[in-house]
Amino acid sequence: xxxxxxxxxxxxxxxxxxxxxxxxxxxxxxxxxxxxxxxxxxxxxxxxxxxxxxxxxxxxxxxxxxxxxxxxxxxxxxxxxxxxxxxxxxxxxxxxxxxxxxxxxxxxxxxxxxxxxxxxxxxxxxxxxxxxxxxxxxxxxxxxxxxxxxxxxxxxxxxxxxxxxxxxxxxxxxxxxxxxxxxxxxxxxxxxxxxxxxxxxxxxxxxxxxxxxxxx
Amino acid sequence: xxxxxxxxxxxxxxxxxxxxxxxxxxxxxxxxxxxxxxxxxxxxxxxxxxxxxxxxxxxxxxxxxxxxxxxxxxxxxxxxxxxxxxxxxxxxxxxxx
Numbered sequence: 247x248x249x250x251x252x253x254x255x256x257x258x259x260x261x262x263x264x265x266x267x268x269x270x271x272x273x274x275x276x277x278x279x280x281x282x283x284x285x286x287x288x289x290x291x292x293x294x295x296x297x298x299x300x301x302x303x304x305x306x307x308x309x310x311x312x313x314x315x316x317x318x319x320x321x322x323x324x325x326x327x328x329x330x331x332x333x334x335x336x337x338x339x340x341x342x343x344x345x346x347x348x349x350x351x352x353x354x355x356x357x358x359x360x361x362x363x364x365x366x367x368x369x370x371x372x373x374x375x376x377x378x379x380x381x382x383x384x385x386x387x388x389x390x391x392x393x394x395x396x397x398x399x400x401x402x403x404x405x406x407x408x409x410x411x412x413x414x415x416x417x418x419x420x421x422x423x424x425x426x427x428x429x430x431x432x433x434x435x436x437x438x439x440x441x442x443x444x445x446x447x448x449x450x451x452x453x454x455x456x457x458x459x460x461x462x
Numbered sequence: 463x464x465x466x467x468x469x470x471x472x473x474x475x476x477x478x479x480x481x482x483x484x485x486x487x488x489x490x491x492x493x494x495x496x497x498x499x500x501x502x503x504x505x506x507x508x509x510x511x512x513x514x515x516x517x518x519x520x521x522x523x524x525x526x527x528x529x530x531x532x533x534x535x536x537x538x539x540x541x542x543x544x545x546x547x548x549x550x551x552x553x554x555x556x557x558x559x
Contacts, residue, residue: 316502
């Protein structure tokens, strides 16, 4: 019976649909397979063979999954495609936020800072995108797992350092440097540098570990 | 499937048996593919499914499908179209009707 449940679950679980619809699909198909099993069992005394025959009759789970998905109304399919737990938990919302913040920064920031911000945007986007991919890419093999977080740290640090440096330069040019502003800027510079350092050091450590443990 | 339900309300397994009988064994389909088709027909309101509430019956719950008025009309149209198709193609091929 567990085989039947596993089989049905494999076909139904990935479908984008309401929980109620999926529950009904499960129950109905499970009932069908049980009927088919009983029918097979009348022709054979071997329960295992009867179960296999019942599942064979029902078809292939991946084809069935596609057909079931196609039978779900379009609106429900779209809504549940985006509301899936996995989608919400993945990094895509973060990626959208990342881009939104950077676009605002690019619009607001002075012209000379735009190339640096664009570079930060690119590195950060790659880092966030990495969080949504599998763990077996060539980059992961070289830089170790969770390299996306390190790339984010390396990208995030300059986003603190660069504005602080720009403000410091401006203050020096106009010759007005109040102590509290300088203190804030120094703290920002230290914090940004620390974040970049952690990203770089962690990457260097991952590469060194990789070189020690795996033959090149 | 609509034609199978014209013979009376039935659950998925029963519909399949009716289809197999009608096809005289020549019609062989993967049983799982029946359900997506039933769901599409239900979404199109050509059939209506309802879980049976027969507490006296033992075994798992079954979903019973009924042909709706719209389904009957669609079946009748489809039959007409098919008969026309058969008569046209039969005429071209010289097959006796």
